[in-house]
Amino acid sequence: MMKIHSIGAFxxxxxxxxxxxxxxxxxxxxxVLTMRASSRxxxxxxxxxxxxxxxxxxxxAASVSDALEQITEKKMYMSHRMRPIxxxxxxxxxLTVALKKEENDDPSALQGMLSxxxxxxxxxxxxxxxxxxxxxxxxGGLMGTAMRARNFSGAVIDGGVRDVAYLNKIGFPVxxxxxxxxxxxxxxxxxxxxxxxxxDGVEVKPKDIIVADADGVVVVPRASAAxxxxxxxxxxxxxxxxxAYIEKxxxxxxxxxxxxxx
Numbered sequence: 001m002m003k004i005h006s007i008g009a010f011x012x013x014x015x016x017x018x019x020x021x022x023x024x025x026x027x028x029x030x031x032v033l034t035m036r037a038s039s040r041x042x043x044x045x046x047x048x049x050x051x052x053x054x055x056x057x058x059x060x061a062a063s064v065s066d067a068l069e070q071i072t073e074k075k076m077y078m079s080h081r082m083r084p085i086x087x088x089x090x091x092x093x094x095l096t097v098a099l100k101k102e103e104n105d106d107p108s109a110l111q112g113m114l115s116x117x118x119x120x121x122x123x124x125x126x127x128x129x130x131x132x133x134x135x136x137x138x139x140g141g142l143m144g145t146a147m148r149a150r151n152f153s154g155a156v157i158d159g160g161v162r163d164v165a166y167l168n169k170i171g172f173p174v175x176x177x178x179x180x181x182x183x184x185x186x187x188x189x190x191x192x193x194x195x196x197x198x199x200d201g202v203e204v205k206p207k208d209i210i211v212a213d214a215d216g217v218v219v220v221p222r223a224s225a226a227x228x229x230x231x232x233x234x235x236x237x238x239x240x241x242x243x244a245y246i247e248k249x250x251x252x253x254x255x256x257x258x259x260x261x262x
Contacts, residue, residue, distance in 0.1 A: 002110070056220070056259075057090070059211075064228060067228045067231035068218065078201070081178075100188065104186060110190050112190035113190045122152075123207070127210065128159065130159030136187065137181070138176070160180035204239065
């Protein structure tokens with residue numbers, strides 16, 4: 001009887017040890033899985049505003065436009081009419097302003113436009129909609145100087161621009177529909193800032209990302225920015241890889257077949 005009891009006690013003791021070991025291993029495994037899941041969540045966190053802008057400053061507007069069309073099924077680029085006053089490349093967050101046509105003698109009619117500039121900061125892109133403004137200068141050297149002093153990335157004007165020689169001198173980049181010597185003073189009234197506007201036919205909302213280079217201007221809705229950037233970077237990489245491949249094989253057909261980019 002003593003031997004049977006001892007064996008039973010021994011087996012019971014071993015069973016307890018085994019159960020403890022199983023629980024310990026299970027706990028460790030659970031901890032590892034939790035850490036891995038946490039790590040995945042950390043690494044999949046959306047990029048910060050600064051990271052987004054840095055990314056968009058290093059991709060081509062054409063790739064951004066293509067990515068937008070694939071993801072949103074919308075054309076978010078401005079027309080061939082929207083051209084820079086000098087060759088440039090920038091990206092930033094939209095600060096929108098609208099002017100409406102109105103003959104007036106009100107000295108404060110455009111005060112809101114100036115206040116909007118003074119409210120902006122680094123990485124802002126001044127996006128102005130000037131009603132029927134193709135031959136009206138929406139901005140000039142004074143406004144450009146204020147934007148440059150506040151570290152704006154640039155300006156996009158659905159209208160004209162003037163004082164181009166001075167804007168070139170201070171190196172402040174502006175896209176506009178044309179260069180004209182006219183003024184908006186007494187002919188326009190401020191209609192709002194940080195509101196949705198149409199700029200050369202494209203809807204721009206406050207804080208949307210504006211990407212501009214030699215190919216033109218593209219508007220990236222903020223909600224789609226991370227996804228668009230990732231696809232645009234992939235497109236850029238494939239396209240840049242194709243140049244040497246085309247030169248080597250002397251065949252664009254083979255390059256497109258290999259990289260799937262045109």
